[in-house]
Amino acid sequence: MVKNQVQFQTGYSLFELFQNYGTEEQCQQALFKWRWPMGFRCPECGCKKYCRIKTRNLYQCNQCRQQTSLISGTIFEQTKLPLTKWFLAIHLITQAKTGVSALSLMRQIGVSYNTAWSMKQKIMQVMKERDDSKPLTGVIQLDDAYWGGERRGGKRGRGSANKVPFVAAVSLNQAGHPVAIDMHVVKGFRLNEISKWAKHHLQPKSTVISDGLPCFSAVKEADCYHLSIVTGGGPESVSKEEFTWVNTMIGNVKNAITGTYHAISLKHLPRYLAEFCYRHNRRFQLEDMLPRFGYVAVRTPPMPRRLLNMAEAYG
Ligand SMILES: [Zn+2]
Numbered sequence: 001m002v003k004n005q006v007q008f009q010t011g012y013s014l015f016e017l018f019q020n021y022g023t024e025e026q027c028q029q030a031l032f033k034w035r036w037p038m039g040f041r042c043p044e045c046g047c048k049k050y051c052r053i054k055t056r057n058l059y060q061c062n063q064c065r066q067q068t069s070l071i072s073g074t075i076f077e078q079t080k081l082p083l084t085k086w087f088l089a090i091h092l093i094t095q096a097k098t099g100v101s102a103l104s105l106m107r108q109i110g111v112s113y114n115t116a117w118s119m120k121q122k123i124m125q126v127m128k129e130r131d132d133s134k135p136l137t138g139v140i141q142l143d144d145a146y147w148g149g150e151r152r153g154g155k156r157g158r159g160s161a162n163k164v165p166f167v168a169a170v171s172l173n174q175a176g177h178p179v180a181i182d183m184h185v186v187k188g189f190r191l192n193e194i195s196k197w198a199k200h201h202l203q204p205k206s207t208v209i210s211d212g213l214p215c216f217s218a219v220k221e222a223d224c225y226h227l228s229i230v231t232g233g234g235p236e237s238v239s240k241e242e243f244t245w246v247n248t249m250i251g252n253v254k255n256a257i258t259g260t261y262h263a264i265s266l267k268h269l270p271r272y273l274a275e276f277c278y279r280h281n282r283r284f285q286l287e288d289m290l291p292r293f294g295y296v297a298v299r300t301p302p303m304p305r306r307l308l309n310m311a312e313a314y315g
Contacts, residue, residue: 011286017091021290027083028057031070034291035298042066075122077302085109087290089119090297094282094289099260099275121271121308126293126300128274131281136171136182137203141246142210142219143168144189147254147269164266165189166273167197168253170245171206178245180281183253183273191218198222209242249280267310 021027032040040050042061049062058067071077076086088109092100100108106116146163166185170178182201186193195218202208204223210216212230219226229242253276257264264272282289 009284009286012091012095012289014091017088017290021087022084024083027087028070030291030294031083031298034295035070035074043068073302074298075126075300075303076297078304081111081115081119085111086119090123090293091290093120093123093275094279094293095286096279098256101261103262118305118308121268122303124271124275125303125308126297127278128271129300130296131182131274131278132200134180135201135203136169136180137206138179139172140202140206140208141170141172141243142208142216143243143246143250144213145183145250148266164269166269167194168246168250169201170249172245178249181249181277183277185270185273189213189215191215194218195221198224211243252276
């Protein structure tokens with residue numbers, strides 16, 4: 001029997017997590033290394049010499065005396081939580097197969113629900129910003145998808161009320177297997193929306209395969225080739241080979257989100273979609289999820305609660 005490559009990879013155990021990042025000092029050293037891989041540099045004057053004010057976790061420049069906090073300007077800014085709790089949260093969220101709810105996070109790391117919720121949103125924000133900066137390339141299956149709305153009796157299919165439209169795209173390797181996915185909320189399936197999305201999320205010269213929905217031809221504005229396959233609609237169109245992967249992923253993301261979260265606020269859907277994609281795109285890299293995430297997290301700008309709460313449905 002051939003073992004499933006994703007399921008049987010070594011991964012990273014809780015035991016290793018506690019060994020490597022079990023104390024504040026270890027976590028601080030890790031953040032320092034991710035933030036300043038070439039060694040400390042004063043953000044004010046560029047000087048490399050500093051002394052550490054350990055009690056307040058500050059680094060003071062020897063030349064201009066400017067004090068820099070390890071977490072200022074990062075997604076961790078102003079947190080009052082021990083870094084060990086952050087690292088545990090990141091570990092749980094990046095290693096989980098389908099996701100970890102704020103409620104479960106609250107129990108597992110021992111914080112209030114509000115704190116767990118905002119940690120979770122911040123961690124998902126890092127994932128979103130990371131993948132937003134990595135366009136898909138090669139051969140890409142593209143389809144329109146919708147979140148919610150089915151149970152309220154609205155009409156099915158495109159343009160129904162109470163549904164949030166999102167773009168689903170899967171890039172394939174030469175063997176036709178999925179490499180990376182991107183799912184992005186759009187205001188609607190219109191030419192300008194698809195054009196905007198494609199310019200950010202597709203590498204020029206990629207080949208995009210979609211059904212006959214007119215707006216998809218806008219990928220050409222992002223300098224991509226477009227192959228439109230008219231499916232004729234109906235259930236049989238879903239099983240067309242050209243769209244197998246993208247349809248599978250749309251099914252998977254819906255199951256993952258509804259299976260993990262009791263209810264999600266629609267305005268935060270972009271982050272939940274991004275979380276699913278981020279984890280999927282790194283499914284072969286469980287072992288170094290934490291350092292890879294950490295490196296990006298210290299480069300992700302702070303996200304105060306009021307920003308997290310803002311409607312960001314189309315971000
Ligand atoms: Zn300085």
